[in-house]
Amino acid sequence: MSRSIVRQSKFRHVFGQTVKAEQGYDDIRVSKVTWDSSFCAVNPKFLAVIVESSGGGAFLVLPLSKSGRVDKNYPLVNGHSGPVLDIDWCPHDDNILASCSEDCTAMVWQIPDHSLTRPLSDPVVVLEGHSKRVGIVTWHPTARNILLTAGSDNLIIIWNVGTGEPLISMDDHPDLIYSISWNRNGSLFCTTSKDRRLRVCDPRKREVVAERLAPHEGIRPMRAIFTRDGNIFTTGFTRMSQRELGLWDPTNFEEPIALLELDTSNGVLLPYYDADASMVYLCGKGDSSIRYFEITDEPPYVHYLSTFSSKEPQRGMGFMPKRGVDVTKCEIARLFKLLDKKCEPITMTVPRKSDLFQDDLYPDTVGPEPAMEPEEWLSGRDEDPLLVSMRGGYVAPKSREFKVSKKNMLDSRPTTRRSTSTLDTNSLPPELLGRLLEEIQNLKATVLSQEKRICDLENKLSQYTNGTD
Template sequence: MSFRVVRTSKFRHVYGQALKREQCYDNIRVSKSSWDSTFCAVNPKFIAVIVESAGGGAFIVLPQSNKVGRIPADHPLVGGHKGPVLDIAWCPHNDNVIASGSEDCVVKVWHIPDGGLIKTLTESVVDLVYHQRRVGLVLWHPTAQNVLLTAGSDNQIVIWNVGTGEALVEIDCHPDIVYSACFNWDGSELLTTCKDKKIRIINPRTGIVTSEALAHEGSKATRAIFLRHGLVFTTGFSKRSERQYSLRTPDCLEEPIVMVELDTSNGVMFPLYDPDTNLVYLCGKGDSVIRYFEITAEPPFVHYINTFQTPDPQRGIGMMPKRGCDVTSCEIARFYRLNNSGLCQVITMTVPRKSELFQEDLYPDTLGDTAALSADEWIAGKDAEPLLISLKDGYRPPESKSSLSVTRKSNLLDKVSSKNKSSSRNTGAPVSDQALQEIADEIRKLKAMIVKHENRIRALEAEVASSKQVSNVGSEDADGAGGDGLRTSPTLATDEV
């Protein structure tokens, strides 16, 4: 007599449900960029979606309220970039602050007022300028206040203190484009994937690579995330362009614990992770499904649970933090799925329970919105676990946290300016010869540009004057001919008489 042992898990029966169209956001012109980004970022207050925009790059911010349905075509945007926006990310410690990276090589940090925008926002709180090529990845630190990671097509990773606008760490260990980055649970390690097919674990304070290995043999984009207890989960492609996922230990990256081939689709898979339930959701760009798995300590370690099927392919997707989920309906995850028709579809993942009481086993203490460290403490070498909150009484977003303020440290040009104004007030160190040479070169370039424009202005003025002179001569000839006709006409009339 044969029997099958059923795995014990409270998440075996998780099911997905899409809200009706009138309960979703419609008429959103999702960006047509081919960049491998989710195009959507969500928190309990706002939904942000990268959209098509004429004359630069922009994204739309919609408040999490009852104002769902069709979005007006003239809805205010966040539009200060000169090139298409490639990636956006909400600050985990301030739901009103969002960062954006763009093809114009600039990272901008914005403050969104409570209730959303009433007019298009073009003034950012701070511009972070370092990258020489487009910036396709922005990522906030999980525990330190105002610490932001950016990665560009110049193969550089920069970690910023947004509060001062300065670069804390510059990481130059990738020979090609960085596809993805992820901090571990306490932010003490950084995991990256690169176009050279390798995954790397890096010390984010020093930029030193502590471990690296070949992830997937395929040439298409690979993505990797840190799981809560330190394991590494990756998605990528095989040599035959079959999509794969793998599970690895940080101290033995080159030998995966699990390596599974899924299908032959060509869309990049984004792993979205819930550290409270240890569930990983795989959402492929261009797919019409969301697969979800549970990670456990027992073989086969990655347990397939189910697939949520939709009728149309997805352009992008955003995942709500657990503090934004509805605990009264046993909702353990919520997704905002973008499709080609302009619909932002809301999908809820629910564990079926009969009781209406708070389910403590489904909702352990989760990530809160308070930072455990300051940026200065983190860069000084201090690590701390994220601060957790209970969802027993539900989560209510604070009315408004203090807005992000930037306190810039004095830069080289400030010192030179103050020295020129009053040498007696200048107590700083003397300016180096190299710095003075750079300033002199900059002045020379500006003067050359001014001379060039002045020459162009003179040439255009001469051309206008010449055109006026030719026009005046033509008009005088016409006047002369007209006068002769008038003088002869009386004579002709007299002869005829």
């Protein structure tokens, strides 16, 4: 069976290779937070790594060209008051990055093209709406400025970061959310949860449109990602704690398209999907290997290709978007492996003798331009990503300034249920308006009385201290 599969695969001989030592990034204090995120995010311009820091949470942002040893005093991005749990680069602007933290907030940052010269502590926008730590942050694949966050309050909030407003809140999950993945055009997303369910959600309808109980029978965390053709690839554990992967059709969750046992290990498998090659890379936390598979529409549907092994176990992993790979070397993927004190880029290459551009390896890939605006997506429109050619390699555009509209939410704390933009008193019922005005007057009176009491106490204190003198 395997002979007939590999004979037809152009990715049969894909091999991984660690770059030279001087092209890695050394002396990075990778975060020791016990959270199953990748701790690393990368794009064609920057490498971002969540690091250990005292007095709050921080992450390191390096231009890709700044390899070698990292100065221990290199400035960090340190606006969070609690440990950072997840980071994600905006797919439509290589200088914009979102982060989330145990401090119950998510933040959006604009990173300058040059190296940071001083610590960056002022985000472009702060997103406050969760009541517990925020563990997942992920951008919409095709709509500008749409960001999804999920917290330990089991709440999912979708934001327009251009205004700082929460657009949609969903509280359909009764337990901790492990992972979230958008489909290709951003019309749906899938989630895995501690209640052992795999769900497919339609955010604009605010409902779960399909779900499957225990796609993997084990109780350890699962992961799920949408494939290009709309199926869902999952990783999890069997009842006997063996690691397992599965492929599912969300329109028919009764039986898996494929289910494959791998090995016995405790590390959660983090899947990274290459839509252009229809390949998935599995990186287990604490593993020293990366397995990769090809997904096709022929049995057995998920085909094992090979394993890249190294000596040291990985703490996390970053996955370069396809427009950041080197087409002149037939590189089809680049992963950034986090170790305790450094980050090692790993190139995945298809061996070819020709120096010409390989059309079959590099179909047009997802580009940096959004396909629609937030209002269009919210109104129900769906668009596939806008594609760019890889011929001649990808050239990153210059950075654009990210601006937040004046009706943003930074001055007032948003609720988790509805947008709290500027209050229009004309739209309120007279009775409610009267009660609000009365409550405001009462609060003012309370503040004045407390101020008078503070003044009296200060006077008494000064008399007492003068008397003791």
